[in-house]
Amino acid sequence: MNPNNKLIITVTTANSWIYPEAKNWPVTIDELIEDVVKSYEAGAAIAHIHLMKGHEEEIVDRVREQCDVIIQAGMSSDPIEERQALFDARPDMASIILNHHDESFTDVQVYRLHTRDELEQYCKKCDEFQIKPEWEVWNTGSLWNLNYLIKKNLVKPPYFLSTFFNWPGGAWSPPDPDEFFLRKKYYPSKSIYTISCMGPEQATIAKLAILHEGHVRVGTEDFPYIKEGVVAKDNTEIVTRMASLSKELGRDIATPSEARKIIGIKS
Structure with missing residues (x-):
């Protein structure tokens, strides 16, 4: 198989704000490191990590000591001025939302505007x-804002997109094929996309991504269940299930080294 067509699996290790009853995610730094390493061994090429404040460099360094998984630092809801420690830790990737946060979780309401000026600052900082x-x-x-940055020559291809479905709140979008293909139609050329879907509809959207040259993000933050009503043991079980599904559909799994070449990240 062409290595550029292999599936990149991202594991998101954070807690679920919509399924707080699951409680199957890492809590301490040691648990987080172990979870990331085991997920990598199960097939995850990227680890989406909410770096604990005050421990950003420690977490990045400890993960790199144990495996070569691509480290993607999350918490895009934080304003850029509160993320300097993230940049100082020098992860491989950083999450940046292209418009605003408006999520309605079980116990938390999230509202945060991210201006185009902030997006320009992110481009320069990255x-x-x-x-x-x-x-x-x-x-x-979101794609209008990305094209705005592209036209200003502030970003370089390939553009790595994480495209979200069924996250509750004012930024919600339906987890169905119509929405999937509408968005895909407007991805800029030279884009690489991965899907993040909350809820049991994740399987449907993941299959579409696998069959249409996309990639997949799974884990406790998005959907901490192995299937509807059955809580996953841990992220390793979730990643293993997605890797098996991809192989059943005819796509092998990318290693971190292969994913770096696809995404355009130096080893």
Whole structure:
């Protein structure tokens, strides 16, 4: 198989704000490191990590000591001025939302506007620290902002997009084929996309991505169940299930080294 067509699996290790009853995610730093390493061994090429404040460099360094998984630093809801420690830790990638946060979780309401001025600052900051942006796409308006940055020559291809479905709140979008293909139609050329879907509809959207040259993000933050009503033992079980599904559908799994070449990240 062409290595450029292999599936990149991202594991997201954070807690679920919509399924707080699951409680199957790592809590301590040691648990987080173990979870990331086991997920990598199960087939995850990227680890989406909410770096604990005050421990950003420690977590990045400890993960790199144990495996070569691509480290993607999350928490795009934080304003850029609160993320300097993230840049100082120098992960491989950083999550950046392309419009705004408006989520309605079980116990938390999240509202945060991210302006185009902030997006421009992110482009310059990522370039300075040699960090690959992970652009979070919540609707087609997100893509308007990405094209705005492209036209200003502030970002370099390939563009790595994480495209979200069924996250509750004002940024919600339906987890169905119509929405999937509408968004895909407007992805800029030279884009690489991965899907993030909350809820049991994840399997449907993941299959579409696997069959249409996309990639998949799974884990306790998005859907901490192995199937509806059955809580996963841990992220390893979730990643293993997705890797098996991809192989059943005819796509092998990318290693971190192969994923770096696809995404455009230096080893």
